[in-house]
Amino acid sequence: MLNLVTCIKQVPMVSELPWDSKRGTLKREMADGMMNPACKHALEAALLLKNKFSGHITAITMGPPMAEEVLHEAIAMGADRGILLCDPHMAGADTLATSYTLARLIEKECADFDLVLCGCNTTDSETAQVAPQLTEELDVPGVMYVDQFELSDKSLRMQRTVDGFLETLEMELPGLISVSTQQYSPRYASFSGLQEAFNESDIKIYGIKDIGVDPELTGKKGSPTKILDVYSPMANKDNIVLSGSPRNVVEELFKKFDDKIGSAIGKDLKEYE
């Protein structure tokens, strides 16, 4: 029986967000939350392991109360229980503080884990730093950006493509991997499964006292990086706007920029009579 942990994160559904063109900022308050796509791949990989070897999956996340939604979703997909870390002291954590906090939870609630599975990055901050730092915190072998893996006994054999190399790696469990989005396309949670997961499911909500983290090392206090400024990179160019029928705009484009495009492709695009 495998003891599996998946770390998941709720991220804003940015692609659906409109810009506030007057202020040049994102209308963040309109953000719906969703499970980070790469985390879904990690969960899918855990579910396949569970089906093959029988196992128990704990989905954990850290975030505001609303982040509980992704735990319900994870349970609807097949995870056995969910834990939300939610505490004002944890707010503003950078990756160092986040990995510290997640590690303490895993040690407390899943001390005899076999494998921790993380997504390879998130769509909001995209640092991809939590998984490698969690490996350090848990002091287990870890491999990032795993495309595919196979388990036999307690030995995990993994494949990944990194920096132009195709690597085959092996480690003994317990360990940690971050799963790339190349394989393990996530299953859909069925509607009835979702309903059930939202009605009654094994979800716990913990604060820092419950897992015994040092308040100095979590949240903003425990984060060595400080954000000075956040801004929209609105680079309004002095550009040419063309509109009309496709044929006309293309003609117009070549009339003005045939040399520019021509020189990039090394061909003469001038129209001769």
Next chain:
Amino acid sequence: MSNNSKKSARDIWVFGDYRNYFQNRVTLQLLARAVDLAPKIDARVCAVVFGNDVDEYIREYIAHGAQKVYVVDHPSLDNYPIETFVKLMEILVDKYSPEIVLIGATSFGREFAPRLAKRLRTGLSADCINLEIDDDGLMVQTAPSFGGNLLAKIVTPETRPQMATVRPGTFQEIPHDDNKKGEVIKTDLPDSLPVERVKVISSVRSQERSQKIEDARVVVCGGRGMGSKKKFKKLFELASILNGEVGATRPVVYSNWVDHDALVGQAGKHVKPQVLFSFGISGAIQHTAAINDAEFIVSVNKNPNAMMMKLADVAIVADANQVCAALIKELKKRIRN
């Protein structure tokens, strides 16, 4: 958070990542940036290189601006063993207390840097698109962040070293200069090294595509505005006429319209073509951060207010599919043998 505060040391270190050299030149690009930044904090530029038989890289780093190179050269360091590399770097940082450590955001760097930062209990920003020194002598790291539509300026005020990973292609390398001199400091392999818990069973160079999108002079990028997988395919025809490469945004890649390989963005490829055609792309920062080196941008979108339209030199307000078809037709007419 003060156990590592060492303000006296003034060296900028660049981690020598040579695994995919010559294609990947991020170490040389970071050395160039370090050379720019160093006078502002009165620092020396140093490279650090671990491996087996690394003399050629030592020379290369000196020729590209390193005043000092810290080296651990040993046969057991042949296969980029990550736990050993982290340990060696931890030992050297503890010994020499650099002010700044810069690491290329290669796959290896993005795994190595966070682990090192954790050991050193210091701050790290990811995938920076700019590094500057502010009036207080702090390194200001600009990283795309927050829902992907914003940039964040990040500093590490207290702990040292200040660490950042930087996306390859962000800075321009300095031309090679063989006359440059640098000091080489060799360190023996320490006695107590961790046993690598991850075994490398095999490591082979993967097949490279014939032309890499990073080097293409023309790139044709498509977003969800192309409408469907089938319609997206039309971009390949356009790219082939232009002798260019096709790139895609994250939603397109996630919808499996194209291979993950084609992802142009923060987590994918960084392109710098002479001409970029952008079809049906709204322009989230993960994407725009990876195309802002394009010399000339033609963007097609129904929405004139899309970010990508504001970044474009020519913004065409129209249906992406129809303009793509019209372009193909017009190019076929104009290109004579």
